[in-house]
Amino acid sequence: MARVVLVHGIAQQYEGPESLGLTLGAALRDGVQLAAKLTLEPAEVACAFYGNAFIEEGTRADDLPPWDAKHVQMGLEAELLDAWFQRAAELEPSIPPLDEEGTRNLKAAATSRALQVEWVRARLNGLAKAEFFQGVAKRFLVGELKQVTRYLDEPPTWQAARAAVAEQIGADTRVIVAHSLGSVVAYEALCENPDWPVTDLVTVGSPLGLPLIFQRLSPLPSDGLGAWPEGVLRWTNVADRGDIVALVESLGPLFAPGPHGPVEDKTITNGVKMHDFARYLTAPKTGTAIATGLQQPPA
Known part of the structure; x- marks a missing residue:
């Protein structure tokens, strides 16, 4: 079995394990x-x-429905959309400010369906102008919101995702490198399987620190701290400061420390592709973290 296992993020339904493995595996080996x-x-x-x-x-x-503003559900989907929008507005001056109706808060919007759609549409329109989401059609952006929600709320979905990670873990596996929603999948899978031989977790472009995700983790945080995955010796988290998905770029203060200390947070720059998994993998800080796990003796 592999020494390093990659765990992808959302919106990969076009791909497959071999096609993704060729591209991402090459980027990791280069890094x-x-x-x-x-x-x-x-x-x-x-x-x-x-x-x-x-x-x-x-x-x-191709079977993706023609989703638009009226298909975004109040609750987690709307909260995640708002978090992305607020972070994008902080980072990108190209996003125009919302007018009085567009700035309506989520609680007020929830009082009527018409206000909900108006509230969602204002944020989707703003994100459509963001460089981060350039070229992403609104229906695909809504689809990404729904994938996050499905993983967090639907047992068959999170069970299938974690099982996919488990299938790749063998006696020689030492490092898991997980991107975006995949970092949530990998973290929860590791917490469920403390007997795995994995010594190093490397998360990149991770939303684990976003409160609406952090508060739903399995296991649930205790006394304000997320659990350290038992069995893991080192955890490195890498974030591009322009990566809207990695809203909270420092995970160290949010999780209990491990055997060698807290999560080691590192920042990088991925150019115009802030959230791109391959660019994270070729970054020297990511490559160093992976190599450390491979070169250290097993626990």
Whole structure:
């Protein structure tokens, strides 16, 4: 089995484990080689694929409904949309300020369906102008909101995602590198399986610190701190400061410390592709964290 397992994020239903593995595996091997002069063979890297957990059997992404503002549900979907919008507005001056109606708070919008749609539409229109979401159609953006909600709220979905990670873990697996929603999947899978031989967790572009996700983690945080995944020796978190998904870029203060100290937070710059998994993987700080896990003796 692989020494390193990659866990992708949302919106990968177009892909498959082999196609993703070719692209992301090459980026990871480049990053480790450039950062630490460590050469990995393709067979030493595997991709845990769970994109198919979000589609019905026998369908593909072309079956995505024509979602728009009226399909965003109040609650987690609306809260996540608002969090993305507020962060994008902080980072990108290209996003115009909302007018008086657009700034209506979520509690007020919840009083009528018409106000809800107006509230959602204002934020979708704003995000459509963000460089971060450039080229992403609104229906796909709504689809991304729904994938996060489904993972957090639907047992069959999170069970399938965590099972996809488990399938790739073998006696030689030492490092898990997880991106975006995949960092939530990997974290929860590790917490469920303290007997895994994984010694190092590397999260990139992670939403784990976002309160609406942090407060729903399994296991639930205790006394304001998330659990450290038992069995993991080191946890490195890498974030681009322009990455809207990694809203809270420092995870160290949010999780209990591990055997070698708290989560080690690092910041990088991915250029115009702030959230791109491949760019995170080729970053020297990410490559160094992966190489550290591979070069240290097992626990």
